[in-house]
Amino acid sequence: MSTTKESLFSKKNMKLIKDPLNDSNPVSIQVLGICSALAITIMLENAFVMSMSVLFVLIAANVVVSSIRNLIPDKIRIIVQLVIVATLVITVDLVLKAFVYEVSKQLSVFVGLIITNCIIMGRLEAFALANKPGPAFLDAIGNAFGYTWILLVVGFIREIFGSGSIWGVKIVPDSLLIENGGFYEHNGLMLLSPIALFLVASIIWVQRSKNRKLIEAN
């Protein structure tokens, strides 16, 4: 850790935000948080609200863990992180239920599933435990947005081809559907979880062919 006081938005710290968007993206490069990328990307809206919840939990957890990193006993650090994340997630759940009941119903089980999102534990373990709250805060933002954009892309593709809508707004008119005498049919595969794997894999493919330094030499 450097002793000289450096600005929160120094070049080195900005890298913490930029890197996870591309070079060290938590989903496409580190392959974390895949479970939720599969489960909640059928609709764009769900993907977005989930991303925002993850953003909040990740920032709060990263900052809290980073602030008490010198107090946490090594032997039980994973459990300590888990307790902190669980507390935050339940807090989110309770607050959503009390103040934005509609949204909380939309998310239902997914809020609880944030606890199991590997990105959160991954960042706590890899970054927050060894860094000051400031950089940890930036690292959380970077990773949460890295997660967000992948989710939004996957959600967008799945919703438009699977349900013919974007953000719940119909794009493909019902009259074009085969059952109404048209020629078009929604792709049912898009509604099933495995398709998200193919989409994430495609994103990884495109990303690596554009960004040569990500390709492992072998």
Place this chain on the structure above:
Amino acid sequence: MAVNKNSTGYTVTFAIILVIVCGALLATLATVLKERQKANVSNEKRQFILVAAGAYKMEELKEMEQSQISEIFTNKITEDVFDVHGTSIAKEGVTAFGIDIVKEYKATKNDASIRKYPMFKFTDGDNIKYIIPMAGNGLWGPIWGFIALGKDKNTIEGVVFDHKSETPGLGAKIAENNFQDLFTSSTKKIMSGDKYLSVNVVKGGLKNPEHEIDAIAGATITSNGVGAMLRSGFKPYMKAFGLVN
């Protein structure tokens, strides 16, 4: 630091303090927010009943204050509770609104004969609707709905369904207008003459359009759940109405 971070004493102390802090935080939060959450749940139930009655659109109700909805509800809705034979058992402490239909369904899963069947009657001048709540099982968890019958106590005039955790984009579609409109876009009846047929959810075309609804593609189990719920759900009420013996 003077304290040895890796000693057992420190570890245990840290764990205890952490748990107490987190526990106290959550307990406080839960207690503080409980009333609000309860009010939200009651408010949603009132909204569902009023929407099923066709008196309001969900969008309109969402704009209103909770107190306003509560007032409309008190003015226009009367309640009754039946047992399985259709006899009214409403009394002090047993109100239709107080019965959580999903909890009631779960508690009496093995013995439907002791179940309490709540009913809401909507009256607005000449416009009378009988709103019947019911619950069943979806794929991942409970599903429930409020079905409004018209003056003849037989024709479906409005439905609202909801669910706890059905798959978004598949089973969760039972809570969307596209599915719910199927119940009112053409006439659906519970009774065929004096025979109790209710309404079923079927795949591959309707053979008996007055008593069948198209299932949701890709959500067979949820559709079946809705079907099963509807098939049995109306019986006690039909007895209460004197349409079935």
